Amino acid sequence: MPMIEILDDACKGCLLCVPACPHELIHNTKAKLNKRGLYPVEYVDPDGKCTGCRLCAIVCPDAAIRVYKEVKKKSA
Amino acid sequence: MSDERVFMKGNHAACEGAYRAGCKAYFGYPITPQNEVTEYMSAHIWEHGGTFIQSESEVAAINMIMGASATGARAMTSSSSPGISLKQEGLSYIAMMELPMVVMNVVRCGPGLGNIAPHQGDYFQTTKGGGHGDYRLITLAPNSVQEMAQFIYDAFILADKWRNPAMVLTDGTIGQMMEPVDYASMPWMDPPDKSEWQLDEFQEGRERHVLTSIWLDPVDMAVAHEKLIDKYERLKKEEVRYDEYLTEDAEVLVVAIGSPSRVTHSAIRILRQEGLKVGLFRPITVWPFPYDAIRKYADSKRVKAILVPEMNWGQMIEDVKLAVLDKKPVHFVAKHGGLTFTPEDLTEPIRAILKNPEEPNTLWHVS
Amino acid sequence: MDVITIEGTEYKVVAERPKSLTDTPFTYCPGCNHGTTHKIIAEVIDELGIQHRCIGIASVGCSVFSYEFFDFDFISVPHGRALAVATGAKRMRPDSVLMTYQGDGDLAAIGTAETIHACNRGERVTCIFVNNAIYGMTGGQMAPTTLLGMKTTTSPLGRDAKRIGWPMKMSEMLAPLQGAAYIARVSMHDAKHILKAKAAIKKAFRAQLEDKGFSMVEVLSNCNVNWHMTPQEGVKFIEEQMTKNFPLGVYKDVWQEEAAKQTAKEEG
Ligand SMILES: Cc1ncc(C[n+]2csc(CCOP(=O)(O)OP(=O)(O)O)c2C)c(N)n1
Ligand code: SF4
Numbered sequence A: 001m002p003m004i005e006i007l008d009d010a011c012k013g014c015l016l017c018v019p020a021c022p023h024e025l026i027h028n029t030k031a032k033l034n035k036r037g038l039y040p041v042e043y044v045d046p047d048g049k050c051t052g053c054r055l056c057a058i059v060c061p062d063a064a065i066r067v068y069k070e071v072k073k074k075s076a
Numbered sequence B: 001m002s003d004e005r006v007f008m009k010g011n012h013a014a015c016e017g018a019y020r021a022g023c024k025a026y027f028g029y030p031i032t033p034q035n036e037v038t039e040y041m042s043a044h045i046w047e048h049g050g051t052f053i054q055s056e057s058e059v060a061a062i063n064m065i066m067g068a069s070a071t072g073a074r075a076m077t078s079s080s081s082p083g084i085s086l087k088q089e090g091l092s093y094i095a096m097m098e099l100p101m102v103v104m105n106v107v108r109c110g111p112g113l114g115n116i117a118p119h120q121g122d123y124f125q126t127t128k129g130g131g132h133g134d135y136r137l138i139t140l141a142p143n144s145v146q147e148m149a150q151f152i153y154d155a156f157i158l159a160d161k162w163r164n165p166a167m168v169l170t171d172g173t174i175g176q177m178m179e180p181v182d183y184a185s186m187p188w189m190d191p192p193d194k195s196e197w198q199l200d201e202f203q204e205g206r207e208r209h210v211l212t213s214i215w216l217d218p219v220d221m222a223v224a225h226e227k228l229i230d231k232y233e234r235l236k237k238e239e240v241r242y243d244e245y246l247t248e249d250a251e252v253l254v255v256a257i258g259s260p261s262r263v264t265h266s267a268i269r270i271l272r273q274e275g276l277k278v279g280l281f282r283p284i285t286v287w288p289f290p291y292d293a294i295r296k297y298a299d300s301k302r303v304k305a306i307l308v309p310e311m312n313w314g315q316m317i318e319d320v321k322l323a324v325l326d327k328k329p330v331h332f333v334a335k336h337g338g339l340t341f342t343p344e345d346l347t348e349p350i351r352a353i354l355k356n357p358e359e360p361n362t363l364w365h366v367s
Numbered sequence C: 001m002d003v004i005t006i007e008g009t010e011y012k013v014v015a016e017r018p019k020s021l022t023d024t025p026f027t028y029c030p031g032c033n034h035g036t037t038h039k040i041i042a043e044v045i046d047e048l049g050i051q052h053r054c055i056g057i058a059s060v061g062c063s064v065f066s067y068e069f070f071d072f073d074f075i076s077v078p079h080g081r082a083l084a085v086a087t088g089a090k091r092m093r094p095d096s097v098l099m100t101y102q103g104d105g106d107l108a109a110i111g112t113a114e115t116i117h118a119c120n121r122g123e124r125v126t127c128i129f130v131n132n133a134i135y136g137m138t139g140g141q142m143a144p145t146t147l148l149g150m151k152t153t154t155s156p157l158g159r160d161a162k163r164i165g166w167p168m169k170m171s172e173m174l175a176p177l178q179g180a181a182y183i184a185r186v187s188m189h190d191a192k193h194i195l196k197a198k199a200a201i202k203k204a205f206r207a208q209l210e211d212k213g214f215s216m217v218e219v220l221s222n223c224n225v226n227w228h229m230t231p232q233e234g235v236k237f238i239e240e241q242m243t244k245n246f247p248l249g250v251y252k253d254v255w256q257e258e259a260a261k262q263t264a265k266e267e268g
């Protein structure tokens, strides 16, 4: 299942990634403060909706989002 | 006589000195009386594997030089007074980044557009920094075509040795006149290795190189300053150069640079025939200025007075006075507007000084 | 791409901080597109495999410390002079890849002459021109690219064409010069346009690598802080206002011109 990781200390809470995600998986929860004293956004995806489309990462000015995709095992 | 002896113009000889020093880039903008440099460079630097650009302005030229010298190349530009004013912005950055490069100023008359006649009104903007901030240019002042070539050559060596911009401060007379030059003292050379700091395309496996002149934290800025200050102090100790002519027994010491120093030679010959003991002290590095060497004469019982002829309203005389510290009268002879000295402009005041040596400082005004 | 294992499953990382950036976090304001622009430049440099050949020229503006963020040789130069410095460096080191990174004050005001002439000489350098319609670093003064009616600290009543003229269109100005190989205007307002911008930047570097001439990408970028907007309002402003005044597109494409000439030859 594709997924993303928010690098909390790199995130500046600009929220540009929030509307960029077609599945609304990124939220401005203000749940914690990072090292800079800013609120990083949170990625919440209990149903595994992330498609790994990278749109969130593309719009992030601070390269604070990493996107992972499973390595497809070659079928035997 | 060496095979390398040729008869040529001062401004052309400067270019030949640059080629021999391994200069690979010349960027400049036309301005009289230094056009011969730009023209000669445009025709010949290619023969030495170099590059020429006629830039859109002196501002662009000095910044192109900044780029070229940042990559480790030996690079030079030249101009005349109004153009040097424009280059001062770049020189300030170049000095702070400790980029070695050479700039020649074939001084003309100012302020403003002034005229294209020889002048020495740029002494301040050359030796006291000129642009913003604290910085110094190593400055050599030639007085012959031979020295035009030699000092450009030496300026490249000094610039690299100290990682500092170097200036050759000359005037229209020396730039335009023709004399024989012997290049035997200027063997062809390559620049030293600058791979420790230069910007280049061989970055794989090494730390990246960054050249900058900004430190927002005053503490860091002060550290950067101290490095420059220390360099300048060492330069003052190690690189002072000057030339002397009949100074051993001189009672009047003339301190002059550039074309006035040539006229001083003629004046001294006339006065010596009359039995008057006059000598010439000629600073070669006007920065670092030979304060100590001049002070020795100020301290000497024999020397009665010092005379400074300048083609301006009095600039180098301020440094001479700093050296003399009121121990002896310092007289001034001015030529300005673009007028040049004749030997009589100097012989007359010197005779008067020797008749009445106790006379305190007088401003002799000739024009 | 790196592969990592999380709870027994192998993942490849399909988006992360590009290699050509240092680990130093950007010091730009939250949401500032200077960061976005840095990131896509670094991605292009990674993809072209030219990181260790690059020499960057940092100009004066908010990006004055860009040399802290790009992981290759850099020089910081006087306001407006980046393209003259790049010229000197490139002439001495034709195998290096020169990039200037300049704001609108830097490129279109104080550095106009250097810009036009570097382009006209066809210098083999790549210029990234960040047009945010304002002087960000000095606190939001009017730029040559400030839109009509836009309020800045030096146009408090809004830019008035009668007094100060119209927003400067640098891409349109430079494209007709024969030294230009590739000139494009792109925007940072959404993911689609950011990807297009990245493609344009790649082309601009290719123009240099293929020795075609001068290349510039004008990046419409936000300065939400000095526009007094949120980042989201900022990118919306780019989309709705900036692109109207500064139409996006490719203004010069040397490959297209070459192809057109070739076709004409074949047909003629
Ligand atoms: C010669 C000179 N004049 C003025 C300044 C002050 N200054 C610094 S940045 C700047 C404007 C920068 O605006 P821009 O190029 O648009 O960059 P931005 O900050 O918007 O990215 C000015 C005027 C300077 N550093 N040097
Ligand atoms: S990769 Fe795509 S789907 Fe996944 S969080 Fe980012 S924008 Fe949403």
Ligand code: SF4
Pocket (backbone or CB within 6 Å): A006, A010, A011, A012, A013, A014, A015, A016, A017, A018, A040, A041, A059, A060, A061, A062, A063, A064, A065, C031
């Ligand atoms: S775009 Fe980047 S910096 Fe901005 S909130 Fe999202 S993760 Fe954080």
Ligand code: SF4
Pocket (backbone or CB within 6 Å): C027, C028, C029, C031, C032, C033, C034, C062, C132, C136, C137, C222, C223, C224, C225, C226
């Ligand atoms: S002032 Fe404007 S341009 Fe500068 S970093 Fe902040 S948002 Fe970006």
Ligand SMILES: [Mg+2]
Pocket (backbone or CB within 6 Å): C061, C103, C104, C105, C130, C131, C132, C133, C134, C135, C136, C143
């Ligand atoms: Mg700007």
